[in-house]
Amino acid sequence: MLLARQGWALARPFARRHKRELGVLLAILAVLLGPFILRPASGNAATRHDRRLVIMTPHHESIRREFGQAFAKQWKEKTSETLYIDWRVAGTAELRMMVASDFVSAFEYYWRRTLNKSWSDEIGREFLNPKAAADSEARAEFMKSKVGIGVDVFFGGGAYDFEKLAAAGFLVASDPATGAGLARLKERHPEWFNDESLPAKVGGETYYDPSLRWCGTALSSFGIVYNRDVLKRLGIEKEPEHWSDLADPRLFGQIALSDPSKSSSVAKAFEMLIQEQMQLAIDRLKQKPGQMLSAEKIEEAGVREGWIKGLALIQRICANTRYFTDASTKIPLDVAKGDSAAGMCIDFYGRSSEEEVRKEDGTSRVGFIAPVGGTAISVDPIAMMRGAAEPELAEAFMEFALSDAGQKLWNFRPGSPGGPQKHALRRLPVRKDIYAPAHLEHMTDAKELPFEKAKAFTYHPEWTASSINIIAFLVRVMAVDSHHELRTAWEAVMKGGMNPRALEYMQQLQLINYDSVRTDIGPVLASRDKVKEVREARLLTDLFRRSYADAVKFSRAKR
Amino acid sequence: MPTATTRTIFWALLLFFACFFVWPIISTVKTAFTGVHGGFTLSYITEVFANDLYRRGLANSLNMAVFTTLGCLLVAIPLASIYVKCDFPGKTILNSLVLTPMILPPFVGAIGIKAILGQAGALNSLLISLHLMDPQHPMDWLGSGQMTGIVIMNVLHLYPILYLNVSAALSNLDPALEEAAANLGCAPQDRFRRITLPLIMPGIFAGGTITFIWAFTELGVPLVFDYDRVTSVQIFNALKDISGNPFPYALVVVVLVITAMIYATSKLILEKGNTGGGGGRATTGRSMIQLPPKLAWACTAFFSVVTVLAVMPHFGVILLSLSNDWYDTVLPHQLTLSHYFGALGHELVLGSIANSLKYATIATMADLVLGLAVAYIVVRTKIKGREIIDALAMLPLAVPGIVMAFGYLAMTREGQPFHWLMLGENPLIVLVIAYSVRRLPYVVRSASAGLQQVSPTLEEAAQNLGCDPAKTMWRITLPLVAPNLIAGGLLAFSFAMLEVSDSMILAQQAVHYPITKAIYSLLSTLGEGPSLASALGVWAMIFLGLTMLGAALILGKKLGAMFRS
Incomplete structure (x- = not known):
């Protein structure tokens, strides 16, 4: 008792002198108390588990x-x-990086300690290479091992x-x-x-x-998530149904896209867009009066025409694009907040986003559609x-x-x-x-009814499957890396009254036609030689940037 | 200090940096020098310079850094001068409020900015409701004039670093020197230019280099503006390329080299100009200038305006945490506290708070020891190679967090020499090392500035009077550089609390999550994710804000006490 009184007598002047400090200290304690009081009754199972x-x-x-x-x-x-x-x-890309680097060190440990062999970087590359030589010891040892991470x-x-x-x-x-x-x-x-x-x-x-x-x-499939308010504001009455609706010039700067070089499923979505154009081109050729070509010839011509048409459409959509992201949640969020009019997104994010902002009367400013015939499931x-x-x-x-x-x-x-x-x-x-x-x-x-919808679209792997990495590469060089120039060109073309010649300058795609990309770009990408690949990317990007600059010059001169 | 001791410290520091900075970086960036078939190659590096996109990215990054630093100087020096020299209403509280930009939580900060500046955001809604904007054509703030926007946001985010360093330098300054100049008839503006500015140069350099390097490698702000032609964003994008591209690592190397060169050059220039040693020590108490009320209120207004502008994103985050769907209105329609219950009651949260406090506190203490040691070696000794230590301590600022994180991950795996750091599966030590290496620059810079301003004669005097070196350090040097150490420690602590990349990669199990990873985890909850994450973000903001307020109070007391003695 006496001790307590003495203690208080000692503490009081201190408390008085440090009133403000003590106040802040109490506030900090109070803030820390919040999560402590609200902590869930059943804690994390980590404390006790079998x-x-x-x-x-x-x-x-x-x-x-x-x-x-x-x-x-x-x-x-x-x-x-x-x-x-x-x-x-973590994100899929990070997880893949993590898995690969974890396996390299786990296998190195196994190689050195269990197999008692000397390690080299060469072995580190070989053991996880599916195309490693059949007699590769590292690959064989790994494939029969129980090395884990x-x-x-x-x-x-x-x-x-x-x-x-x-x-x-x-x-x-x-x-x-x-x-x-x-x-x-x-x-x-x-x-x-x-x-x-x-x-x-x-x-x-x-x-x-x-x-x-x-x-x-x-x-999962990709579709279009859109904001009805923004579309209306931009004077677009019809809600988007097809990928091509995203190429509307009124949507300039209002489209959000995913980057196909960051995600295989996005690259796949772009591939479907091209396949849709191929199918349309074949249908057109078939109905052309007086055409005498065989079915194979029509398919051959349609695939080539559709390839260019598809790339041209992608280019136009990209010209409207605000950004290319790799964060899957960013696009539906931005669209819901009205920062973009429409964007490409995975089905369940689109649907959840629609549900989230639904009003009591059942209407929602956000809509989502999976373009029938333009998306794979x-x-x-x-x-x-x-x-x-x-x-x-x-x-x-x-x-x-x-x-x-x-x-x-x-x-x-x-x-x-x-x-x-x-x-x-x-x-x-x-x-x-x-x-x-x-x-x-x-x-x-x-x-x-996804399985019904899947029927509406017949995927022809023989047309484009081998070129999915080529598509991702082409989108990168003509739109992602040269995005700034592409947007500037598109804006100039629109301001110049959509002069067809200017548009032609902007959309010079003959160089990347169906056959030449297979002979020129395909082998470079397949060689896994990154220096060659980046050099090729640089040359093509420079080419596109130059043609975009030409389009700007031409439109401005004509005005 | 005897040379034997300093030499030991020097080698210990060198060993530390070799193990925990150079090694992890080399282990990740070596792919940038490995050819297709193995073997050394420089072709990735040369390709970086051959590519116009990368060259422009570098040029834009430099622009961003230069203008951000200038902007920060313009904001921070007047603020700090007013704070140190004058009395004005609300001084204490404004002094800590002006630091709030430092406590913007990651992930949700960007959403907060968008909630304010978006096309259907609060600012446009306000302008439309005031009939200052056509509702059919709202301004696209984030989509137009991006570089200007980025620089403004950068300045509003980074000026506290300069502010803290400059005010520490100013309070270290001997007011007698200014008074002497005034007595000799020097006009105020000349006095500032010829006396004050040169004497606080170490502080400006300390804050300026950090701001510059930070802005040079800033990633978050350009991403909010969706601006991809700066090097940091190019690296970030390329690292995620699914084809396993080694070029981002080549870019990292280029950025590191450029940063080191800029840092070395600026240091050389500064050292050439600054021949007078020691900025003096308060030999007399600084008497605060008593401004006429109008002018005093003007100072209050200046502080308030800067703070209000800088905390716009914070407002966004706070309102997001209180609303269900905030769209197209100046303020949310309905306010709710439910997200706080959801977020703070989440099973991850309590543990993550405890973890973050633990990681950040230990890392800050480690930083104080390391930082003072580095600063001492660099400022007080003439050991050959001390410049290397100085540069090594600064470079962590320029390395993308994810590159370091993967390096740490690689060196602590089973079979690797540092596996024992993992303590079974607990990443505590690794995270503490990662945090302290990445946050060390703040402490090193502040401590160096402090040591440069304190004349070595004071230490020499103590030693002449028979004080041993350790005691001299404890009784003379430390108290004299305390304001600087507190300033640097504060920065280190709050940025460690908000550290992202290391936490994301190194804290793999939920029981070890720091608060940033808990925020990230909540962010992806369906539906209310952003609001939940904002609520936890607001909690972190309040906690850090209070910590800083407390530190500011102590710092204030400390300064006062020193002036009296």
Whole structure:
């Protein structure tokens, strides 16, 4: 008591002298108290768990939460074990970089310590190269090894990313020791892996890897997200239906696009746009009166004409573009906020964005459309990593994702039987049989009928599939890298009254016609020689920038 | 200090930088020098210079840096001079408010700016409702005149760095020198140009180089304006290229070399001009100029205007955190606190706050020790190669965070010599090292400025009187450079709290997330993501703001105490 009084006597003058400091200190404590009081009752499972499943994913928070909780609950009921789902989250591009660099050092460790061999950079390049020589020891050792990076499952991304990861040898169909993996799942569930449920291919797209190193769990496609207010303000009454609607000159500076060199699925969307033009060109040629060509000749001519038309359309859309981004959430956000009139975006982001700003009367300023006949429907896969520490858990999670329970999470309404707990995820399940009449009433996007839509468009891989990287490269040189000049040219052409000659200057595309890109650019890209590639890019970019400058000069002179 | 000790410190520092700066960078950028079939090549580097796009990018980056630095000087020097020399209403509170730009949380800062400056944003809505703008043709602030916009935003974001350094320099300045000049009939403007300015040059240089390098490599602001023809954005874009392009690493090397050259040149020029050693130490108390009320209020207004302009993005973030859908109106229609409950009650948040505090505090302490050591070696000794240490401590500013992060990741993997730093799976030490290396420049610059202003004769006097070197350091040098150290430490702490790239890559497990990664994670929640992230961002802003207010109070007291003695 005395001590306390003495202490107070000592503290009082101090408190008086440092009144303001103490005030700030108290305020800081109060601020720290907020999250402490509001902390959730059930803490993170990390504190106490029986087993841990490590999942790498670019999926957003809502998907992670719904899938994590539902799977952990199911597992607990089945085995009474508490699971800790350890999500490793980043963008797909970062994750791919991380996986590659992790595997290089893990394999180096294995090579040196377990195999007792000397390491070189050469080996580091060879072991993950699918085209390595057949007698490459490093490649052979890696492919039969259980070298892992402490990750069990890779969940989400594009099919193209998974193809690359699988080719490098980072994904496996089954774990050599336990036999767990997608291969065993297929044996256990033949009812899933067939044309009535999960076809191997739809509209030319692969839905699961033929060697079962990865398998799609949800569908995704690209479409147009738009802001009705902005369109109206710009004097555009009709809502966009086709990619070509984005080339409207009134949309100058108001379009948001994704960068095809950052994402394979975006490059794919551009490819579909070109294929659509090819189909249209073939139809036109067929109906041309008095034409006597054979069907093959018509296709040959149509493909060539459509290629140029498609690139010209892409160029016009890009001339309207505000920016090229690699952040998938940026575009729907900007469109919803009215910073862009329209943009290209993944279906579920578009649909969620529409839902978010929907008013009570059911109208929304944001709309989303997947252009029929101009978009392919591809998958968002899942896979088990090489050297997974918990192959059985990994298999169980993949089984869950493909089962009715997992598939329903993607599109059921929150609160409906089998639906998510909190948010509608607005994604389309990959299994066809989930779209059964009994389920449709619970689904948020029952009328999407993706498998019907996929029929509206026949993808012809033989036309462009080998040139998807060429398309990404061409978009980069003619529009992304030279964006500033392209926009300036387009603005000058519009101000100059759309002089056809000026437009011709702007759209000089003969140099990158269907045949010449295959002989000139294709081999450079295939050679994987980056110096050559960048040199080629520089030459072409300079060429385009010069023709854009010519278009500006010509329009200004004519005015 | 005896040379043996300084030499040991010198080598220890060199070893530290070799391990935790040079090594991680080399391990990532070496692809820029590896040819297609292995072997050394310079063709990537030469290609960078052959390419007109990259050349223009570099030129634009330099422009951005020069104008941003000039802008910051124009804002910060008057602010700091008024603060140190005059009394005006609301001085203490304005002094900390003027620092608020430093606490803009990442990710949501950009959304906040857009909410204000967007085509359907608050500013346009305000102008339209005042009939100053045609609703059919709203101004596209972010889409037009991009470079000017970028420079303005940069200045509003970066002037606090100069402000802190210049005010620390001014309060270190001996007022007797100015008074002597005044007594001898020197007019105020001449006095400023001929006495004050040369004496606070170390502080200006300290803040100026950081501002310059920061602006030269600034990424966030050009991205908000969707401007891609500056080197930082070109690197950022190319790093994500799915074809695994080595060119961004070549660009990183070029940026590093240019930065080092600019830094060395400016240092040489400054050292040539500055022959007088030591800026003096307050031999007399500075008596605050008592301005006439009108002028005093004008000072208050000046501070307020700068602050209001600079906190526009913060307003945006705050209002976003309080609204469900804020669109086409000056202020949101409805306000709600639900996002705060959602964000602060999220299972990631409490742990992430504790983690961030831990990481940032330890990193700041490490920075203070390292920074003072570097500054001491550079300013007080003549050891050969001290310039290298100085440059090494500054260069982390010019390296993209992600390049360093991948370097740290590579060197701490199993089988690598620094694997033990991982402590099992806990990235604590690695993150602390990453944060402290990246934030070291602030402390080094402030500490150097402090040491340059403090005359070594004071230390010599103490030693002559029988004080041993350690005690001299503790009793004489440290108290004298304390304001500078606090200024640098504050910058280091708040930027460490808001560090993005290292956190994203190195903190892989949810239990180790710092607050920035929690913000990033919340941002992707469907529907209310941006609002949730803004709410957590506002929390971080309030916390950092209060920390700075506290520091400003202590700093104020400290200065006062020193003037009295």
